[in-house]
Amino acid sequence: xxxxxAQAAPAVRALTCPSCGGNVTLRAAGYSVTxxxxxxxxxxDVTDPEVKLITEYRQAAAELAIPLGSxxxxxxxxxxxIGYLERSENGNYPWSEYLLFxxxxxxxxxxxxxxxxxxxxxxxxxxxxxxxxxxxxxEAFEPFFADSESQVDYVLGEFYWRVAVGEKVATADWxxxxxxxxxxxxxxxxxxTVSELLAPxxxxxxxxxxxxxxxxxxxxxxxxxxxxEASRMTKIGGGTGVFLxxxxxxxxxxPRLAETILPFTVxxxxxxxxxxxxxxxxxxxxxxxRARVPTLDNSWLDLDYALVDRKSQQSFxxxxxxxxxxxxxxxxxxxxxxxxxxxxxxxxxxxxxDLVVDYSGTRWSSPSSGSSWSGYGxxxxxxxxxxxxxxxxxxxxxxxxLLLALALLxxxxxxxxxxxxxxxxxxxxxSDFGRSGAAKLFTSDEDEDDDE
Amino acid sequence: xxxxxxxxxxxxxxxxxxxxxxxxxxxxxxxxxxRAHRGAGFYGPTHK
Numbered sequence: 001x002x003x004x005x006a007q008a009a010p011a012v013r014a015l016t017c018p019s020c021g022g023n024v025t026l027r028a029a030g031y032s033v034t035x036x037x038x039x040x041x042x043x044x045d046v047t048d049p050e051v052k053l054i055t056e057y058r059q060a061a062a063e064l065a066i067p068l069g070s071x072x073x074x075x076x077x078x079x080x081x082i083g084y085l086e087r088s089e090n091g092n093y094p095w096s097e098y099l100l101f102x103x104x105x106x107x108x109x110x111x112x113x114x115x116x117x118x119x120x121x122x123x124x125x126x127x128x129x130x131x132x133x134x135x136x137x138x139e140a141f142e143p144f145f146a147d148s149e150s151q152v153d154y155v156l157g158e159f160y161w162r163v164a165v166g167e168k169v170a171t172a173d174w175x176x177x178x179x180x181x182x183x184x185x186x187x188x189x190x191x192x193t194v195s196e197l198l199a200p201x202x203x204x205x206x207x208x209x210x211x212x213x214x215x216x217x218x219x220x221x222x223x224x225x226x227x228x229e230a231s232r233m234t235k236i237g238g239g240t241g242v243f244l245x246x247x248x249x250x251x252x253x254x255p256r257l258a259e260t261i262l263p264f265t266v267x268x269x270x271x272x273x274x275x276x277x278x279x280x281x282x283x284x285x286x287x288x289x290r291a292r293v294p295t296l297d298n299s300w301l302d303l304d305y306a307l308v309d310r311k312s313q314q315s316f317x318x319x320x321x322x323x324x325x326x327x328x329x330x331x332x333x334x335x336x337x338x339x340x341x342x343x344x345x346x347x348x349x350x351x352x353x354d355l356v357v358d359y360s361g362t363r364w365s366s367p368s369s370g371s372s373w374s375g376y377g378x379x380x381x382x383x384x385x386x387x388x389x390x391x392x393x394x395x396x397x398x399x400x401x402l403l404l405a406l407a408l409l410x411x412x413x414x415x416x417x418x419x420x421x422x423x424x425x426x427x428x429x430x431s432d433f434g435r436s437g438a439a440k441l442f443t444s445d446e447d448e449d450d451d452e
Numbered sequence: 453x454x455x456x457x458x459x460x461x462x463x464x465x466x467x468x469x470x471x472x473x474x475x476x477x478x479x480x481x482x483x484x485x486x487r488a489h490r491g492a493g494f495y496g497p498t499h500k
Contacts, residue, residue: 226456228454229454229456229457232454232457233456233457233460236460236461236464237464240464240465240467243468244467244468244471247471247472252475282478284476284478284479285478286478286479286483300495318484319484320484321495323495334497336497336498337497343484344480344483344484345483345484346478346479346480347479347483348478364497395478396475396476396478397474397475398474398479398480398483400480400481401471401475401480401482402471404481405468408463408467409463409467412460412463
Protein backbone atom coordinates (compact mmCIF):
# COMPACT_ATOMS: atom_id res chain seq x y z
CA UNK A 1 0.00 0.00 0.00
CA UNK A 2 2.55 2.69 0.97
CA UNK A 3 4.16 4.68 -1.74
CA UNK A 4 7.91 4.54 -1.85
CA UNK A 5 10.38 7.08 -3.02
CA ALA A 6 13.59 6.18 -4.74
CA GLN A 7 16.54 7.94 -3.25
CA ALA A 8 20.23 7.95 -3.85
CA ALA A 9 22.23 6.09 -1.22
CA PRO A 10 23.62 8.60 1.31
CA ALA A 11 27.04 8.41 2.89
CA VAL A 12 27.83 7.36 6.43
CA ARG A 13 29.67 10.04 8.39
CA ALA A 14 31.54 9.90 11.70
CA LEU A 15 31.15 12.81 14.12
CA THR A 16 32.54 13.72 17.48
CA CYS A 17 30.06 14.93 20.06
CA PRO A 18 31.14 18.43 21.16
CA SER A 19 29.55 17.77 24.54
CA CYS A 20 31.14 14.50 25.66
CA GLY A 21 33.64 13.69 22.90
CA GLY A 22 31.87 10.45 22.01
CA ASN A 23 32.06 9.10 18.49
CA VAL A 24 28.68 9.36 16.79
CA THR A 25 27.92 7.75 13.45
CA LEU A 26 25.61 9.66 11.15
CA ARG A 27 24.01 6.99 9.00
CA ALA A 28 21.96 9.15 6.69
CA ALA A 29 24.42 11.96 6.08
CA GLY A 30 22.99 14.49 3.68
CA TYR A 31 19.42 13.69 4.83
CA SER A 32 19.51 13.96 8.61
CA VAL A 33 19.65 17.43 10.07
CA THR A 34 19.83 16.58 13.77
CA UNK A 35 21.24 13.73 15.76
CA UNK A 36 21.18 12.94 19.45
CA UNK A 37 24.43 11.67 20.94
CA UNK A 38 24.15 8.03 21.96
CA UNK A 39 26.38 8.60 24.97
CA UNK A 40 25.21 11.81 26.56
CA UNK A 41 21.92 12.42 24.76
CA UNK A 42 22.95 15.88 23.54
CA UNK A 43 21.10 17.05 20.44
CA UNK A 44 23.47 18.07 17.61
CA ASP A 45 22.90 20.07 14.43
CA VAL A 46 24.65 18.09 11.67
CA THR A 47 23.89 20.49 8.81
CA ASP A 48 26.85 22.58 10.02
CA PRO A 49 30.23 21.05 9.14
CA GLU A 50 31.44 21.93 12.62
CA VAL A 51 28.49 20.11 14.24
CA LYS A 52 26.79 22.49 16.65
CA LEU A 53 25.46 21.50 20.00
CA ILE A 54 21.74 22.33 20.06
CA THR A 55 20.69 20.98 23.45
CA GLU A 56 22.42 18.96 26.12
CA TYR A 57 20.38 16.26 27.79
CA ARG A 58 21.92 14.93 30.90
CA GLN A 59 19.30 12.31 31.45
CA ALA A 60 20.31 8.77 30.91
CA ALA A 61 19.70 7.24 27.53
CA ALA A 62 16.56 5.20 27.41
CA GLU A 63 16.65 1.47 27.60
CA LEU A 64 15.35 0.99 24.12
CA ALA A 65 13.50 -2.10 22.97
CA ILE A 66 15.33 -1.68 19.66
CA PRO A 67 18.87 -0.30 20.21
CA LEU A 68 19.72 2.37 17.67
CA GLY A 69 21.94 0.98 14.97
CA SER A 70 20.30 -2.44 15.00
CA UNK A 71 18.99 -3.78 11.71
CA UNK A 72 16.04 -5.93 10.81
CA UNK A 73 14.12 -7.05 7.73
CA UNK A 74 10.54 -5.88 7.45
CA UNK A 75 8.41 -6.28 4.33
CA UNK A 76 11.41 -7.72 2.51
CA UNK A 77 13.67 -4.70 3.13
CA UNK A 78 16.49 -4.37 5.65
CA UNK A 79 15.98 -1.34 7.88
CA UNK A 80 18.28 0.27 10.41
CA UNK A 81 16.90 2.00 13.49
CA ILE A 82 18.49 5.45 13.54
CA GLY A 83 16.22 7.60 15.71
CA TYR A 84 13.91 7.29 18.68
CA LEU A 85 11.12 9.59 19.86
CA GLU A 86 8.82 9.48 22.81
CA ARG A 87 5.61 11.37 22.23
CA SER A 88 2.34 11.96 24.03
CA GLU A 89 -0.80 14.01 23.98
CA ASN A 90 0.41 16.67 26.39
CA GLY A 91 1.74 14.03 28.75
CA ASN A 92 -1.14 11.59 28.31
CA TYR A 93 -1.37 8.44 26.17
CA PRO A 94 2.41 8.12 25.57
CA TRP A 95 3.81 6.20 22.62
CA SER A 96 7.21 5.63 21.04
CA GLU A 97 8.41 5.97 17.49
CA TYR A 98 11.56 4.57 15.93
CA LEU A 99 12.84 6.09 12.73
CA LEU A 100 14.04 3.40 10.32
CA PHE A 101 16.30 4.06 7.40
CA UNK A 102 17.34 2.22 4.26
CA UNK A 103 19.56 4.02 1.75
CA UNK A 104 17.46 2.83 -1.19
CA UNK A 105 13.97 2.99 0.30
CA UNK A 106 14.22 6.05 2.55
CA UNK A 107 12.57 6.43 5.95
CA UNK A 108 9.90 4.43 7.72
CA UNK A 109 8.50 4.48 11.25
CA UNK A 110 8.04 1.80 13.85
CA UNK A 111 5.33 2.93 16.24
CA UNK A 112 4.30 1.33 19.52
CA UNK A 113 2.34 2.20 22.63
CA UNK A 114 3.28 -1.09 24.29
CA UNK A 115 0.34 -3.04 22.88
CA UNK A 116 1.76 -3.79 19.43
CA UNK A 117 3.92 -2.45 16.64
CA UNK A 118 2.96 -0.62 13.47
CA UNK A 119 5.07 0.01 10.40
CA UNK A 120 4.48 3.56 9.16
CA UNK A 121 5.17 5.09 5.78
CA UNK A 122 4.72 8.74 4.95
CA UNK A 123 2.44 9.37 2.01
CA UNK A 124 3.81 11.44 -0.84
CA UNK A 125 0.29 12.68 -1.66
CA UNK A 126 -2.57 13.37 0.75
CA UNK A 127 -5.54 10.99 0.74
CA UNK A 128 -8.86 12.11 -0.68
CA UNK A 129 -11.90 12.22 1.52
CA UNK A 130 -15.63 11.73 1.21
CA UNK A 131 -17.44 13.15 4.22
CA UNK A 132 -15.46 11.96 7.25
CA UNK A 133 -13.97 8.95 5.48
CA UNK A 134 -10.46 9.12 4.04
CA UNK A 135 -9.38 7.00 1.08
CA UNK A 136 -5.86 5.76 0.40
CA UNK A 137 -5.54 3.72 -2.78
CA UNK A 138 -9.31 3.12 -2.66
CA GLU A 139 -9.17 1.72 0.85
CA ALA A 140 -11.54 3.51 3.23
CA PHE A 141 -10.35 4.71 6.64
CA GLU A 142 -12.97 5.66 9.21
CA PRO A 143 -12.31 8.43 11.76
CA PHE A 144 -11.10 7.24 15.15
CA PHE A 145 -9.25 10.01 16.99
CA ALA A 146 -10.44 13.55 16.49
CA ASP A 147 -8.11 16.52 16.30
CA SER A 148 -5.72 16.71 19.24
CA GLU A 149 -2.23 17.96 20.00
CA SER A 150 0.81 15.77 20.47
CA GLN A 151 4.25 16.71 21.70
CA VAL A 152 7.77 15.27 21.65
CA ASP A 153 8.85 14.20 25.15
CA TYR A 154 12.19 12.57 24.45
CA VAL A 155 14.49 12.22 21.49
CA LEU A 156 17.50 10.06 20.72
CA GLY A 157 19.35 9.38 17.47
CA GLU A 158 19.16 11.15 14.15
CA PHE A 159 16.28 12.62 12.20
CA TYR A 160 15.52 14.31 8.92
CA TRP A 161 14.10 17.42 10.56
CA ARG A 162 15.12 19.59 13.48
CA VAL A 163 13.28 17.69 16.16
CA ALA A 164 13.17 19.11 19.67
CA VAL A 165 11.58 18.14 22.95
CA GLY A 166 8.36 20.04 23.36
CA GLU A 167 7.71 20.24 19.62
CA LYS A 168 3.97 20.13 19.08
CA VAL A 169 1.81 19.18 16.14
CA ALA A 170 -1.91 18.73 15.61
CA THR A 171 -2.87 15.12 15.00
CA ALA A 172 -5.88 13.13 13.89
CA ASP A 173 -6.25 9.45 13.05
CA TRP A 174 -8.42 7.22 10.89
CA UNK A 175 -8.46 3.41 10.94
CA UNK A 176 -9.42 0.35 9.00
CA UNK A 177 -8.73 -3.21 10.20
CA UNK A 178 -4.97 -3.62 10.37
CA UNK A 179 -4.17 -0.07 9.22
CA UNK A 180 -4.07 3.43 10.66
CA UNK A 181 -3.90 6.70 8.80
CA UNK A 182 -2.43 9.63 10.75
CA UNK A 183 -2.32 13.31 9.92
CA UNK A 184 0.17 15.62 11.60
CA UNK A 185 0.19 19.30 10.90
CA UNK A 186 1.57 22.57 12.14
CA UNK A 187 1.54 26.07 10.74
CA UNK A 188 4.18 25.14 8.13
CA UNK A 189 3.22 21.74 6.79
CA UNK A 190 0.88 18.81 6.86
CA UNK A 191 2.05 15.20 6.61
CA UNK A 192 0.16 11.94 6.31
CA THR A 193 1.43 8.57 7.47
CA VAL A 194 -0.21 5.22 6.88
CA SER A 195 0.88 2.49 9.28
CA GLU A 196 0.30 -1.23 9.10
CA LEU A 197 -0.13 -3.29 12.24
CA LEU A 198 2.66 -5.86 12.34
CA ALA A 199 2.11 -9.44 13.38
CA PRO A 200 4.03 -10.45 16.52
CA UNK A 201 6.07 -12.89 14.45
CA UNK A 202 7.21 -10.11 12.10
CA UNK A 203 8.64 -8.02 14.94
CA UNK A 204 10.13 -11.05 16.62
CA UNK A 205 12.01 -12.13 13.51
CA UNK A 206 12.98 -8.59 12.44
CA UNK A 207 14.24 -7.04 15.67
CA UNK A 208 13.89 -9.78 18.27
CA UNK A 209 11.13 -7.84 20.00
CA UNK A 210 8.42 -9.83 21.78
CA UNK A 211 5.12 -7.92 21.42
CA UNK A 212 2.16 -8.78 23.65
CA UNK A 213 0.05 -11.53 22.11
CA UNK A 214 -3.40 -10.35 23.10
CA UNK A 215 -3.28 -6.68 24.08
CA UNK A 216 -6.32 -5.34 25.96
CA UNK A 217 -7.96 -3.07 25.21
CA UNK A 218 -7.17 -3.80 21.59
CA UNK A 219 -5.30 -1.32 19.43
CA UNK A 220 -7.47 1.13 17.47
CA UNK A 221 -6.62 -0.56 14.18
CA UNK A 222 -6.41 -4.11 15.49
CA UNK A 223 -8.63 -6.52 13.55
CA UNK A 224 -10.60 -9.04 15.61
CA UNK A 225 -8.24 -11.99 16.04
CA UNK A 226 -10.98 -14.42 15.04
CA UNK A 227 -12.47 -12.49 12.10
CA UNK A 228 -11.29 -14.92 9.43
CA GLU A 229 -12.04 -17.86 11.67
CA ALA A 230 -15.62 -16.71 12.23
CA SER A 231 -16.26 -16.75 8.50
CA ARG A 232 -14.90 -20.28 8.16
CA MET A 233 -16.81 -21.50 11.21
CA THR A 234 -20.05 -19.99 9.94
CA LYS A 235 -19.62 -21.89 6.69
CA ILE A 236 -18.86 -25.13 8.52
CA GLY A 237 -21.82 -24.71 10.89
CA GLY A 238 -24.18 -23.61 8.12
CA GLY A 239 -23.19 -26.54 5.94
CA THR A 240 -23.70 -28.98 8.79
CA GLY A 241 -27.08 -27.44 9.62
CA VAL A 242 -28.28 -27.73 6.01
CA PHE A 243 -27.07 -31.33 5.89
CA LEU A 244 -29.00 -32.23 9.06
CA UNK A 245 -32.12 -30.47 7.79
CA UNK A 246 -32.00 -32.33 4.48
CA UNK A 247 -31.45 -35.58 6.34
CA UNK A 248 -34.50 -34.84 8.46
CA UNK A 249 -36.63 -34.02 5.41
CA UNK A 250 -35.52 -36.94 3.28
CA UNK A 251 -35.38 -39.87 5.69
CA UNK A 252 -36.71 -38.52 8.97
CA UNK A 253 -40.37 -39.46 8.49
CA UNK A 254 -42.03 -42.81 8.20
CA PRO A 255 -45.31 -44.37 7.07
CA ARG A 256 -48.71 -43.88 8.69
CA LEU A 257 -49.42 -47.17 10.43
CA ALA A 258 -53.12 -46.88 11.31
CA GLU A 259 -56.05 -44.53 11.74
CA THR A 260 -59.05 -45.22 13.92
CA ILE A 261 -62.00 -43.59 15.67
CA LEU A 262 -62.49 -43.92 19.42
CA PRO A 263 -66.10 -43.21 20.42
CA PHE A 264 -66.70 -41.95 23.97
CA THR A 265 -69.13 -40.04 26.11
CA VAL A 266 -67.97 -37.57 28.71
CA UNK A 267 -68.64 -38.89 32.19
CA UNK A 268 -69.45 -42.41 30.99
CA UNK A 269 -66.36 -44.05 32.48
CA UNK A 270 -63.26 -45.62 31.02
CA UNK A 271 -63.21 -47.54 27.77
CA UNK A 272 -60.55 -49.68 26.12
CA UNK A 273 -59.68 -50.07 22.43
CA UNK A 274 -57.01 -52.12 20.72
CA UNK A 275 -55.47 -50.98 17.45
CA UNK A 276 -53.37 -53.43 15.49
CA UNK A 277 -51.49 -55.13 14.15
CA UNK A 278 -48.90 -52.39 13.75
CA UNK A 279 -45.83 -53.59 11.86
CA UNK A 280 -42.59 -51.74 12.51
CA UNK A 281 -39.90 -52.53 9.92
CA UNK A 282 -36.88 -50.44 10.95
CA UNK A 283 -34.43 -51.84 13.49
CA UNK A 284 -35.46 -48.94 15.74
CA UNK A 285 -37.98 -46.13 15.37
CA UNK A 286 -40.29 -43.87 17.24
CA UNK A 287 -44.07 -44.31 17.22
CA UNK A 288 -46.19 -41.17 17.12
CA UNK A 289 -49.80 -41.25 18.34
CA ARG A 290 -51.89 -38.22 17.51
CA ALA A 291 -55.37 -37.90 19.02
CA ARG A 292 -57.87 -35.19 18.19
CA VAL A 293 -61.39 -34.56 19.48
CA PRO A 294 -63.02 -31.88 17.27
CA THR A 295 -66.02 -31.42 19.58
CA LEU A 296 -64.18 -31.28 22.90
CA ASP A 297 -65.22 -28.33 25.09
CA ASN A 298 -64.86 -27.71 28.82
CA SER A 299 -63.77 -31.30 29.28
CA TRP A 300 -60.73 -33.46 28.93
CA LEU A 301 -59.94 -36.84 27.50
CA ASP A 302 -57.40 -39.03 29.30
CA LEU A 303 -55.50 -41.35 26.99
CA ASP A 304 -53.38 -44.19 28.37
CA TYR A 305 -51.38 -45.96 25.69
CA ALA A 306 -49.64 -49.30 25.86
CA LEU A 307 -47.74 -50.43 22.75
CA VAL A 308 -47.42 -54.19 23.19
CA ASP A 309 -45.11 -56.44 21.18
CA ARG A 310 -47.17 -59.46 20.11
CA LYS A 311 -44.15 -61.74 20.23
CA SER A 312 -42.40 -60.74 23.44
CA GLN A 313 -45.30 -58.95 25.19
CA GLN A 314 -42.87 -56.11 25.90
CA SER A 315 -44.91 -52.99 26.54
CA PHE A 316 -44.08 -49.32 25.86
CA UNK A 317 -46.36 -47.00 27.77
CA UNK A 318 -47.23 -43.37 27.36
CA UNK A 319 -49.91 -40.95 28.46
CA UNK A 320 -51.70 -38.16 26.67
CA UNK A 321 -54.54 -35.79 27.39
CA UNK A 322 -56.63 -33.56 25.18
CA UNK A 323 -58.28 -30.76 27.14
CA UNK A 324 -60.12 -27.72 26.01
CA UNK A 325 -61.82 -25.08 28.14
CA UNK A 326 -63.69 -21.91 27.32
CA UNK A 327 -65.80 -19.35 29.12
CA UNK A 328 -66.52 -15.71 29.61
CA UNK A 329 -65.47 -13.37 32.37
CA UNK A 330 -65.06 -9.64 32.94
CA UNK A 331 -62.31 -9.56 30.28
CA UNK A 332 -64.60 -11.20 27.73
CA UNK A 333 -64.55 -14.69 26.20
CA UNK A 334 -61.53 -16.93 26.74
CA UNK A 335 -60.32 -20.35 25.63
CA UNK A 336 -57.52 -22.57 26.89
CA UNK A 337 -55.99 -25.91 26.03
CA UNK A 338 -56.02 -27.97 22.88
CA UNK A 339 -58.42 -30.47 21.35
CA UNK A 340 -55.43 -32.47 20.17
CA UNK A 341 -52.69 -34.48 21.84
CA UNK A 342 -49.56 -35.97 20.33
CA UNK A 343 -47.26 -38.35 22.13
CA UNK A 344 -44.14 -40.02 20.80
CA UNK A 345 -42.75 -43.28 22.09
CA UNK A 346 -39.00 -43.47 21.42
CA UNK A 347 -36.67 -46.30 20.50
CA UNK A 348 -39.23 -48.97 19.65
CA UNK A 349 -37.57 -52.06 18.10
CA UNK A 350 -38.72 -53.87 14.97
CA UNK A 351 -41.76 -56.12 15.43
CA UNK A 352 -45.53 -56.46 15.27
CA UNK A 353 -47.42 -54.51 17.91
CA ASP A 354 -50.88 -53.80 19.25
CA LEU A 355 -51.73 -50.40 20.65
CA VAL A 356 -54.01 -50.69 23.68
CA VAL A 357 -55.75 -47.42 24.54
CA ASP A 358 -57.56 -46.81 27.83
CA TYR A 359 -59.48 -43.56 27.57
CA SER A 360 -62.13 -41.64 29.43
CA GLY A 361 -63.73 -38.23 29.08
CA THR A 362 -64.46 -35.93 32.00
CA ARG A 363 -66.49 -32.72 32.22
CA TRP A 364 -64.99 -29.63 33.86
CA SER A 365 -67.31 -27.46 35.91
CA SER A 366 -66.16 -23.95 36.61
CA PRO A 367 -66.43 -22.59 40.15
CA SER A 368 -68.95 -20.04 38.90
CA SER A 369 -71.21 -22.69 37.40
CA GLY A 370 -72.68 -23.65 40.75
CA SER A 371 -70.66 -26.78 41.29
CA SER A 372 -70.29 -27.75 44.91
CA TRP A 373 -66.58 -28.46 44.34
CA SER A 374 -64.24 -25.69 43.34
CA GLY A 375 -61.75 -26.23 40.57
CA TYR A 376 -63.21 -29.05 38.60
CA GLY A 377 -65.73 -31.80 38.96
CA UNK A 378 -68.17 -33.95 37.13
CA UNK A 379 -70.96 -32.16 35.45
CA UNK A 380 -74.49 -33.41 35.41
CA UNK A 381 -77.06 -33.85 32.74
CA UNK A 382 -77.03 -35.25 29.24
CA UNK A 383 -73.69 -35.65 27.43
CA UNK A 384 -73.62 -36.16 23.67
CA UNK A 385 -71.41 -38.97 22.30
CA UNK A 386 -68.10 -37.74 20.85
CA UNK A 387 -65.31 -39.22 18.74
CA UNK A 388 -61.57 -39.10 19.14
CA UNK A 389 -59.61 -39.47 15.89
CA UNK A 390 -56.44 -41.48 16.39
CA UNK A 391 -53.55 -41.47 13.89
CA UNK A 392 -50.52 -43.71 14.48
CA UNK A 393 -47.35 -43.17 12.48
CA UNK A 394 -43.67 -43.93 12.75
CA UNK A 395 -40.34 -42.34 11.85
CA UNK A 396 -36.66 -42.00 12.73
CA UNK A 397 -35.76 -38.37 13.38
CA UNK A 398 -37.50 -36.29 16.00
CA UNK A 399 -38.09 -32.67 15.05
CA UNK A 400 -37.04 -31.75 18.58
CA UNK A 401 -33.71 -33.50 18.00
CA LEU A 402 -33.17 -31.39 14.91
CA LEU A 403 -33.81 -28.20 16.88
CA LEU A 404 -31.47 -29.39 19.62
CA ALA A 405 -28.74 -30.19 17.08
CA LEU A 406 -29.10 -26.79 15.41
CA ALA A 407 -28.90 -25.10 18.82
CA LEU A 408 -25.73 -27.05 19.64
CA LEU A 409 -24.22 -25.98 16.31
CA UNK A 410 -25.06 -22.36 17.08
CA UNK A 411 -23.60 -22.24 20.60
CA UNK A 412 -19.92 -21.86 19.53
CA UNK A 413 -20.92 -19.31 16.89
CA UNK A 414 -22.90 -17.36 19.49
CA UNK A 415 -19.88 -17.36 21.82
CA UNK A 416 -17.73 -16.12 18.94
CA UNK A 417 -20.25 -13.39 18.11
CA UNK A 418 -20.29 -12.33 21.76
CA UNK A 419 -16.49 -12.16 21.87
CA UNK A 420 -16.48 -10.18 18.62
CA UNK A 421 -18.95 -7.64 20.02
CA UNK A 422 -16.96 -7.30 23.26
CA UNK A 423 -13.74 -6.84 21.26
CA UNK A 424 -15.29 -4.17 19.06
CA UNK A 425 -16.77 -2.39 22.08
CA UNK A 426 -13.38 -2.32 23.84
CA UNK A 427 -11.69 -1.12 20.65
CA UNK A 428 -14.25 1.53 19.75
CA UNK A 429 -14.56 2.81 23.31
CA UNK A 430 -11.12 4.38 22.80
CA SER A 431 -12.43 6.33 19.84
CA ASP A 432 -13.56 9.93 20.01
CA PHE A 433 -16.51 8.98 17.84
CA GLY A 434 -18.14 6.30 20.03
CA ARG A 435 -19.49 2.92 19.10
CA SER A 436 -20.82 1.93 15.72
CA GLY A 437 -21.89 -1.23 13.92
CA ALA A 438 -21.96 -4.45 15.94
CA ALA A 439 -20.40 -2.66 18.93
CA LYS A 440 -23.70 -0.83 19.47
CA LEU A 441 -25.41 -4.14 20.29
CA PHE A 442 -26.12 -4.63 23.99
CA THR A 443 -25.22 -0.98 24.58
CA SER A 444 -27.33 0.60 27.29
CA ASP A 445 -28.25 4.25 27.51
CA GLU A 446 -25.78 4.54 30.40
CA ASP A 447 -22.98 3.28 28.16
CA GLU A 448 -23.96 5.86 25.56
CA ASP A 449 -23.88 8.57 28.20
CA ASP A 450 -20.47 7.39 29.42
CA ASP A 451 -19.12 7.66 25.90
CA GLU A 452 -20.29 11.24 25.54
CA UNK B 453 -7.46 -24.46 8.79
CA UNK B 454 -6.88 -22.83 12.15
CA UNK B 455 -7.15 -24.64 15.46
CA UNK B 456 -10.48 -22.98 16.28
CA UNK B 457 -12.03 -23.92 12.96
CA UNK B 458 -10.71 -27.46 13.27
CA UNK B 459 -12.18 -27.85 16.76
CA UNK B 460 -15.50 -26.43 15.59
CA UNK B 461 -15.51 -28.83 12.63
CA UNK B 462 -14.99 -31.67 15.14
CA UNK B 463 -17.86 -30.29 17.23
CA UNK B 464 -20.13 -30.20 14.15
CA UNK B 465 -19.11 -33.75 13.29
CA UNK B 466 -19.99 -34.90 16.80
CA UNK B 467 -23.37 -33.13 16.74
CA UNK B 468 -24.19 -34.53 13.30
CA UNK B 469 -23.08 -37.98 14.41
CA UNK B 470 -25.29 -37.88 17.49
CA UNK B 471 -28.20 -36.65 15.40
CA UNK B 472 -27.80 -39.49 12.92
CA UNK B 473 -27.41 -41.96 15.77
CA UNK B 474 -30.57 -40.64 17.45
CA UNK B 475 -32.40 -41.08 14.15
CA UNK B 476 -31.15 -44.62 13.76
CA UNK B 477 -32.44 -45.54 17.22
CA UNK B 478 -35.55 -43.35 16.97
CA UNK B 479 -34.54 -41.79 20.27
CA UNK B 480 -35.08 -38.34 21.71
CA UNK B 481 -34.64 -36.79 25.16
CA UNK B 482 -38.01 -35.16 24.56
CA UNK B 483 -39.97 -38.36 23.87
CA UNK B 484 -43.15 -38.99 25.89
CA UNK B 485 -42.95 -42.73 26.32
CA UNK B 486 -42.19 -43.92 29.83
CA ARG B 487 -43.41 -40.77 31.56
CA ALA B 488 -45.36 -41.09 34.75
CA HIS B 489 -49.13 -41.25 34.59
CA ARG B 490 -50.60 -37.80 34.87
CA GLY B 491 -53.81 -38.95 36.50
CA ALA B 492 -52.85 -37.45 39.84
CA GLY B 493 -52.26 -34.04 38.26
CA PHE B 494 -54.46 -31.00 37.97
CA TYR B 495 -57.11 -30.67 35.31
CA GLY B 496 -58.86 -27.55 34.20
CA PRO B 497 -57.79 -24.14 32.92
CA THR B 498 -54.75 -22.71 34.63
CA HIS B 499 -55.18 -19.03 33.91
CA LYS B 500 -58.41 -18.50 35.87
